[in-house]
Amino acid sequence: MTAPMEPLYAPQGVEERWQRAWDEEGLFRARADAPGDPYVIAVPPPNVTGALHMGHALNGTIQDVLVRWHRMRGFNTLWQPGYDHAGIATQNVVEKELAKQGKTRHDLGREAFVERVWEWLEEYGKVIIGQFRSLGASLDYERERFTKDEGYSRAVLAFLVRLHQRGWLYRDSRIVNWCPRCATAISDLEVVHEHVVDNLTSIRYPLADGSGSVTIATVRVPTILADVAVAVNPDDPRYGALVGRTAIVPIANREVPIIADPRVEIEFGTGALKITPGHDPLDFEIGREHGLPELTVIGFDGLMSDEAGALAGRSQEDADREIVRQLEEQGLLAAREPYEHAVGLCERCGTRIEPLISLQWFCDMEDLARPAIEVVEQGRVRFHPAQQGEVYLHWMRNIRPWCVSRQLWWGHRIPVWYCDCGEAIVSVDRPASCGACGASELRQDEDVLDTWFSSALWPFATLGWPDDTADLRRFYPGHVNSTAREIIFLWVARMIMSGLELVGDVPFEDVIIHSTVLAPDGRRMSKSLGTGIDPLEVIAAHGADATRYGLCKISSTQDVRFSYGAIEEGRKLANKLWNVSRLILSYAGDAAPDLRPQALEERWIVSRLASAQRELETGLAAYDFAEVARLLYHLTFDDVCDWYAEAVKPRLREGDADALATSLGVLERLLTLLHPVMPHVTEEIWSNLPGRGGRLIVADWPTLDEGSVDECAEAVLARVQELATLYRRSGALPALDDLDPDAQRILRTVLRLDRPAKDGKERGPDAAALEKERARLDKEIARAEAMLANERFVSRAPAELVQAERDKLDRFRRERDALR
C-alpha cells in the first residue's frame, strides 16, 4: 500500500501515475515474436492538427476496453496509434497562420511553405495521441506512425502505381467539385450540403426561326452565358415538336440546339433544361454524350472569367443582377421567385462549391469495389450495428470514379513524371529518363493525392507494407475497426478495398460504428455553436475511469446525448469499489485469497460473479458497452457491496478464516472484471493487495467451467432478499423456520435483528404497509389464476411458460399466507 486508503477515492494523481507506470514497464508494447494469438486494432489516425474531442474519447474508450480485455485473456495485442497528415485541413491551418502575417503560401513558394507546415507540426501538431494517454488508452505509443513518414509515403505511391498498372487510373478534364477558396478539387464526399434560399429564374429563349420561344428555369443565371443547348424529356408531349430546332441564348446571342434527354425532369419548372456542361455535373454528362462544346464563364476564383465578356471579373451576384436587368429590358424574363434548394459547400472552409472542368487524376472503382462488396455480403467483414453494412453496400454498389488529385502543396505529391515528348511515367521513384524519347528533363505532376488516399492504407502501411515484414505477417489482418458513422465511405470502405487489392485479405473482421455524441441539449457538439464539451476537462474533474464508464454507459444508440449523470455514476462506482476494498483489506489483510466458498453468502457471490462474467463476456463480444457498464455497476453495488459485504461483515470481524480468504478472492475477481472499463482504480487497488505481484493489466482473465453457477444458492438468496424487503417495508417478519440456517443468519445480519433497538424505537408491523403488500400479492394471484384459467393460454403457450406461471402462483400464495 502506497498510502493509507482514504475514504474518498481521488483519481487525480493516481491515474497519471499508472499511465506512466504501464508505459514505462512496456505493458502496452506489442512484438511480432511475442506469444499468444494476435489481436489488432488500428486507431483511426486523427488529424495531426486535431485535439481530443468527445467522439475520440468515446471511440478510444471502446477500443481500449476491447484491447485490455483481450490482453488479459492472453492475446498478443497491438493497438496502433498514429496521425493523418490531413492534407487540406492542415494546409488551411498553416495558411491561416500565414494570413495573420499578411502572407499567402504563394509568397513563400512551395518548398518553403511545406517546410513551414513541418515546423508548425513540430510546434503545435501531434498533441492528440498524447491526450489519448489521459484517457488511459493502452496504445503502443512507441509505434506511433504518420501518414507522411518516409516508409508510409512510399506505400502511398506504390498504391497509385498499382492502380495505374491495373489500368484503373486515368487523367481527364472532367467536371469536379472546385473550392474557390482552397483552390483545389475535392471529392463528392468532401462536399457538405446546406439548404439556402435562392431565386429560381425563368427565362425565355427565343427560337431561331422566330416562331416563338422555349422557357427554361435556373438558379444560376450567370451560367446562361455558357449554355450550349436546351434539353427536354423525349416523353414530354409539350416539347416533342421542338427537338432538333434551334434556340437563341439571350445576352450571349448564341444559337444552340434543342435536344432530348431522359434525365430531364418533366415535372420540374417548365420541363426545359438549359445545358451548361462547363458549370453543372449533370449538364456535363449530357454534353459529353451529345458531343456538345464545353464553354466556361466562371473562373477558378469563382468570379466571372474573361469569357464572360463585359462581365469579366465581376462576382456572380453582380452578374446575376446585371443579366436579370437586361433580360427584363428585353422582355425575356418570364418569372423570378424565391426557391429553397441544397447547395454544396466545402467541408473544410464552408465556401460554395463551383462545379468546374479541370484536368485531374481519377480512379475507376468498380473492380476495387467488387471484392469489397463480397466480403461484407459473405460476412467476412461484419458491421455493428448490422444496418450500417447495408449503408456500406448501397454506396459500394453505386460507386463512382474517385478524383484523387488535389491542387494543394501539403500531401503526397503524385508520382507521375511528364516528358516534353508527351510521355507520362507513373513510378514510385523519379525515372532517370523518359522511356519513350530518352530525354532526362522530366517534370513531376504538381498535384498531391487526396488525404484519404493515404489513410486507406493505414491497417497495413503502418506494419511496413509494401515490404514483407514480420509485423505485417503477424498482425495482418487485424480484428476490429471502430469509427464514426460519417467516415464509412471516406475511410472504412477504402481500407477494405485497398487491403483486398494490395495485401489480399480484409484489414479487419468487425467494424464498430460508434454513436455520435451530442451535446446534453441534443444539438451537435461544435465549437462554433459553443456546445462542445472537452473530454480533457471532464477527465480532470471526474477522472478517466468515470469518464470511460460514462461514455460506455451512453454508447448504445445511434445518437446519444452527453450526460454528466453517466459520468457521475462512474465516479460513484469507482468510489464504491474503493471503499469495499478498504473494508475487505482492513480485515483480510494478509490472508491468502481463495474462491472455494463455504457459507451460503460465499457460494452465492461466487456464483453471481460467474453469471455476471458470462453476461459481461456476451456484452463485450457483441460490442454492447452500455450493457457492460450496467452489469458492472449492479454487480458492484447490489451484489458485492449491498449483499455480500453486508452479510459477511460480522464474520470478517470475527476473523473467520474462510470469510477472510473468500472476500479477498471476491475482490480480486471483481477488480479483474472491472479492469477493462476502469483500469486505473482497479490497478491501484490491485497494487494494494497483499502478496499479489504483477499488474492487473496483464492478469489472467478467469475461465469459467460448467459448474461455476450455483443456481441453488442464487435461489435461496433471492428468497432472503424478498423477505428482507418485505420486512423493511412493513416491519413484519414471516416465520423463518423453513429457511436454511445460513439464510436465517444472513437475514438477521443485514436486518440487524440481533442489535438492540434504539430508544425503544422498535419497529412493529406496519398495518398500512402490510395491507399494501397483501393487495399487491392478491393482484398477482388474480392475474396468474386468470391466465391459468384461460384454456387457450394453457393449450397454446409453451409448456415451460405455463409451468412457470403455476410456480409463480404457488409462490404468491405462499407469501400471501405468510403475511397473515
Next chain:
RNA sequence: GGGCGUAUAGCUCAGCGGGAGAGCACCCGCCUCACACGCGGGGGGUCGCUGGUUCAAAUCCAGCUACGCCCACCA
C-alpha cells in the same frame, strides 16, 4: 428524392412477445465501527398516435405524427 435511426417516469436512457425498469432528480427514515460522494424505504408512467397479427403486444406488422442523422446531378 432515397435510406437509416429515435419517440417508455420530471431528466438521460434500458427492456424489444408472457409480472412496466435503472441512474439522476423528488419525498420519508437513518452520522449502522468500508463509503453521508453513503444506507434503507417511497411517490411518480393510457410505454408518440391509429389500426392489425396473437391465447397474450411497450415488445411483431402497417399507416400516421414529431425529431435527428446519412446519401442524392430536380436545374
